[in-house]
Amino acid sequence: MKCTDKDCHCPAGVDRSRLRDEIMPRIIDGQASNDEEKYFFEVVEKCVHCECKEKCTEQLAIKFLLKNNLKRLKVPDDLRQSIRAAMNSDFY
């Protein structure tokens, strides 16, 4: 899916589906390379037809909501102890 709008200021031949399906997820999950990141922000700033900026903001909101709100538990002491006991036993 290339942007074919002659009046659009995005980089020529920008592949919006690759941006949306491959680069955006890596941006969201912090796994994009520097080049990908640069490319992503260049396109989302310049291409008037690209919805990735909005989608990216939304998905990041959900990601951080989960990260900050799901409870994190400490492993119970008795579990830690029984695993240690198994380690020190002879069965393995």
Next chain:
Amino acid sequence: MNKASLNNREEATRIFEEEMLPHLDAMYNFAFHITFNEDDAKDLVQETFLKALRFIHSFKTGTNAKAWLFKILKNHFINDFRRKSKEPALVGYHEVETIYNADEAPQEVSKSFKTEPFNENIGDEVTKALNHLPVEFKVIIILCDLEGFTYEEMSKILDIPIGTVRSRLHRARAVLRERLIKYAASMGYNSKE
């Protein structure tokens, strides 16, 4: 590290101490979020560690111990653990994988994949939304967003191609988005930058 020395008791203990035990909290959290029950989570982690002890000779030192443990935990959960718990899955894991890989709608999977052994209405908005997801979606969200595994690591843990990791994450997030976007905004999470 050759196999002979790995079989060495002392070496196995060292690997366990240094490379496995530091992930105990993360494993317990993963187990808790997929079972939503502290006792089940304890059993699951305990059984996972016993398996890990038994198969320690197949672990290559210096490789990713956390991913190795999570893979054992996930497989044990899918293949054995759920089977003996109250509500056995209606279809096997591999059938589900086929459904996913065929890129079918997630609704169809959740219909044929009856897995929620707990009340999904317990807890806050975020917990509820997570518990509402089919288990395969829940697993990938926890691995990615809570544990911060890379796509490559998740692909190994789940035995699926990276493309499937990405599309499963995408679909899981689309479901979460529907349920949580308003709540996220009300909590101040949706500001544009």
